[in-house]
Amino acid sequence: MKLINKKGSSVSRSSHNKKLFHKPGRDFLTSLGFTGPGFAGVLIFFIAPFAVVVYYSFTRGVLDHTFTGMQNYSNVVHNSAFQLAMRNTFKFTIAAVPLAVVLSLFLALLLEQKMFGKSQWRTFFLSPIMVPIASTILVWQVLFHSGGVINDFIAIFGVDKIDWLKSEYCLVVIVILFLWKNLGYNMILFMAALNNIPKTLLEAADVEGASAIHKFVHIKLRYLSPTILFVAILSIINSFKVFREIYLLSGDYPYDGLYMLQHFMNNMFRTLDYQRLSAAAVILALIMIGIIALLFVVENKFGKDIEG
Amino acid sequence: MRKKLIKKISFTVIAGIFAIMFILPTVLTITNSFMTQTEITANYGKIFSNVKEKKSYISDKINLKFIPDKVSGSQYSSVLFKSPDYLFKFWNSVILVVPIVILQVSFACLSAYGFTRWRGRVRDIIFFSYVILMLMPYQVTLVPNFLVSEWLGILNTRWAIIFPGMFTPFSVFLITKFMRRIPKSLIESAKLDGSSEWQIFKNICLPQCKGAIFSTAMLVFVDYWNMVEQPVILLPDAAKQPLSVYLSVINSGEIGIAFAVAVIYMIPCLLLFLYGEEYLAEGIAYSGSVKG
Numbered sequence: 281m282k283l284i285n286k287k288g289s290s291v292s293r294s295s296h297n298k299k300l301f302h303k304p305g306r307d308f309l310t311s312l313g314f315t316g317p318g319f320a321g322v323l324i325f326f327i328a329p330f331a332v333v334v335y336y337s338f339t340r341g342v343l344d345h346t347f348t349g350m351q352n353y354s355n356v357v358h359n360s361a362f363q364l365a366m367r368n369t370f371k372f373t374i375a376a377v378p379l380a381v382v383l384s385l386f387l388a389l390l391l392e393q394k395m396f397g398k399s400q401w402r403t404f405f406l407s408p409i410m411v412p413i414a415s416t417i418l419v420w421q422v423l424f425h426s427g428g429v430i431n432d433f434i435a436i437f438g439v440d441k442i443d444w445l446k447s448e449y450c451l452v453v454i455v456i457l458f459l460w461k462n463l464g465y466n467m468i469l470f471m472a473a474l475n476n477i478p479k480t481l482l483e484a485a486d487v488e489g490a491s492a493i494h495k496f497v498h499i500k501l502r503y504l505s506p507t508i509l510f511v512a513i514l515s516i517i518n519s520f521k522v523f524r525e526i527y528l529l530s531g532d533y534p535y536d537g538l539y540m541l542q543h544f545m546n547n548m549f550r551t552l553d554y555q556r557l558s559a560a561a562v563i564l565a566l567i568m569i570g571i572i573a574l575l576f577v578v579e580n581k582f583g584k585d586i587e588g
Numbered sequence: 589m590r591k592k593l594i595k596k597i598s599f600t601v602i603a604g605i606f607a608i609m610f611i612l613p614t615v616l617t618i619t620n621s622f623m624t625q626t627e628i629t630a631n632y633g634k635i636f637s638n639v640k641e642k643k644s645y646i647s648d649k650i651n652l653k654f655i656p657d658k659v660s661g662s663q664y665s666s667v668l669f670k671s672p673d674y675l676f677k678f679w680n681s682v683i684l685v686v687p688i689v690i691l692q693v694s695f696a697c698l699s700a701y702g703f704t705r706w707r708g709r710v711r712d713i714i715f716f717s718y719v720i721l722m723l724m725p726y727q728v729t730l731v732p733n734f735l736v737s738e739w740l741g742i743l744n745t746r747w748a749i750i751f752p753g754m755f756t757p758f759s760v761f762l763i764t765k766f767m768r769r770i771p772k773s774l775i776e777s778a779k780l781d782g783s784s785e786w787q788i789f790k791n792i793c794l795p796q797c798k799g800a801i802f803s804t805a806m807l808v809f810v811d812y813w814n815m816v817e818q819p820v821i822l823l824p825d826a827a828k829q830p831l832s833v834y835l836s837v838i839n840s841g842e843i844g845i846a847f848a849v850a851v852i853y854m855i856p857c858l859l860l861f862l863y864g865e866e867y868l869a870e871g872i873a874y875s876g877s878v879k880g
Contacts, residue, residue: 308706310785315702318695319714321755326721387606394592395600403865404607407614410857413814414835415850419613422632422652428651460610465807468868489630510765513723517758520725524816528836545727549734549821561728567724572716 288526337558350560362560365544368537372451373519376458380515381508383459384466391467392474402471405464410438416457417528424453446535454538458522466511473507509579516571614854616654621663621851623656625844628663632843662737663848672833678741681830681853684746685812688753693805697797701789704767705761705775715764718757726817737822748822754811759804761789766800767793802867806860813857 337353342552356362381514391398408416423429424444429516431441456515485495530538531562541564550559612626613759620628631653667674703715722727729752737748742808778788819829832855835846861868 291615299833306709308708311702311706313702314785314789315699315706315714318755318760321695322718322757323722325736325739325752325755326729326757327717327734330729331736332735333731358749388600389605390603393599393603394596395603396596397600397604401603403693403861404611406861406868407611407866410854410858410861411614411617411811412850413816413832414846415617416613417836417856418632418846419616419849460613460812464610467867496681498776512685521811523725523727524814524836530815542725542727545725545730546817549730557731560725561731564728565720565724569720572719 295432320336321528330561333558333561335439336554337562346530347542348555352555353563356556356559356563358369359556361547362540362541362544363538364536368451369541370540372454372522372540373516375451376519376522377512377515378460379455380459380518381511384463385470385504385508387463387467388470388474404466404470408464409462413524414530415523417523420457420529421451445530445538448537450495450530450535450537453523453528457525458519462515462518466515469507469511469514470504473504477503506579509575522558592821600709612664614654614728617850617854619654619656621847622659622661623653623847624658624660624662624667626845627653627657628847631813663845664852665843667848667852672851676827677829677831677834678762678852680828681832684749684830685809687750688812689805689809691750691754692808693763694799696763696804697801698762700767700787700791703764704770704793705785710876718760722757722761730821731818732817734788734821744823744825746823746828746829749815749818752818756808759808761809762804763797763800766797770796801865802864806864806868807829809860810857813853 338347338349340351358459362581391402395401421428425431426443428444434578435441442449444450481499482495485499490498520542523540526534526538526540527543529547533539534543541560545557545560548560623631667800694751704712731750733752734743736752738748742748742752774792774796775788778792783791814832815830816833819833823829832850835849835853
């Protein structure tokens with residue numbers, strides 16, 4: 281802003297005509313000056329090697345470049361470990377991501393109410409972000425071990441011991457961990473978005489005697505819809521990161537219910553099975569592109585009217 | 589009036605119960621770091637007991653304890669003075685993570701400005717490819733990263749982690765979101781006054797996005813501070829690995845000092861939070877679309 285005050289003089293007047301009416305195409309070049317260096321890096325370290333991965337996925341191996349068509353893909357798709365991993369990852373994501381969105385919105389609405397110690401509570405909710413992974417794992421083991429605290433607690437109600445990580449409940453344990461870690465930041469995003477809703481609109485609704493539910497559905501949700509999408513995207517990214525915790529909690533070959541796509545990839549990495557690894561990476565990438573395309577369609581449908 | 593007060597108190601209680609549930613693991617880590625090593629082993633040793641090693645623990649159960657029987661600094665003194673290994677690894681973490689955060693966020697600011705100022709088909713395609721890359725799980729991007737590191741001959745050096753880290757698209761996406769919110773009129777008036785694009789970037793966009801840039805840097809820092817997958821595959825040399833890898837596998841021999849190490853490891857994040865929580869809370873008022 282300082283710049284504008286300093287440079288309001290005649291010097292700039294002479295140059296501005298040139299700047300305002302420069303040739304088309306120059307915009308693109310200048311933009312390249314800013315985006316270019318980063319894009320070059322992305323090209324070298326992500327996109328170009330990924331193209332090579334796609335190429336590998338159609339050949340017999342790194343050394344033997346015989347074209348094999350869809351052979352690697354059908355190997356992967358028919359692999360029972362891959363199918364198991366796919367099912368589990370899908371189950372986890374479909375449960376965790378919507379819960380992360382809904383519960384963090386609930387917390388944001390809760391913290392919007394008048395109460396004591398609001399900013400302390402906010403800090404408390406954010407605290408899981410900074411806990412090192414090792415302590416998280418340790419605490420979760422203390423809680424969910426078969427001789428752990430949760431089992432002691434449910435024993436009060438006469439429920440038998442459950443070996444949480446080696447039972448059908450294992451996914452629940454991981455979903456809780458995921459929510460504990462991510463709700464705080466999502467909540468902050470929702471709080472910021474709630475703050476941005478024009479107060480006059482809500483007041484007008486009050487004057488007209490709108491109910492709280494009506495206000496929520498017709499005003500708040502409309503304004504929140506871009507944030508809901510944003511939080512959903514962040515949660516999808518983070519849902520893939522929770523593998524780290526699963527891995528540390530249960531190792532290379534965990535209980536069947538916890539065997540995720542990432543275990544599958546990791547184990548292939550270890551055996552240097554490049555062809556199948558490449559094919560699996562391409563399949564995953566295609567699935568992600570599908571999900572993103574879906575999100576874009578949803579956004580085009582609902583997000584337009586408030587973008588302005 | 590009374591009804592209002594009751595409402596306020598009940599909301600406080602509900603929010604408080606949730607909030608305390610969220611902070612308990614952090615509190616547990618900190619208080620337990622002041623227990624003696626014998627007390628830790630007695631409480632949690634059971635987790636690590638295998639059938640193979642026949643150790644006898646004081647209790648057969650896992651005790652969740654918040655208050656130490658006797659406050660002691662013995663964990664800290666053994667970490668700091670008896671095993672220099674931890675401090676080396678801590679330093680490894682610092683020299684890996686700090687360059688990544690600074691470089692990734694700098695590149696991201698430049699790219700974000702480019703993405704904000706100009707529109708068009710090419711730009712949309714590039715941005716879309718960033719979004720896709722950002723959503724890829726590590727296990728997918730690790731394959732290309734591994735290949736490139738091999739070609740460049742930087743596998744098993746720190747650069748194998750720093751280079752891909754520098755260009756990770758996550759912060760480009762976040763910062764572009766926020767830069768888009770800067771009013772167009774502000775930029776146009778600066779342009780009319782003869783500012784160059786670089787001046788607009790430096791003097792208008794960066795200061796306007798300060799909160800967003802700082803909160804992005806915090807998220808990137810926390811993410812890389814806890815990295816496990818990348819070093820395991822790209823930097824197998826144990827002497828160069830960050831503390832996060834070392835910490836990720838706590839075995840029964842180290843359980844006694846695990847909490848103190850965790851607290852030491854938490855300190856940089858804690859300081860960042862104390863300093864930057866306001867940025868995180870207020871700097872990210874988000875609006876706009878996924879497309880950026």
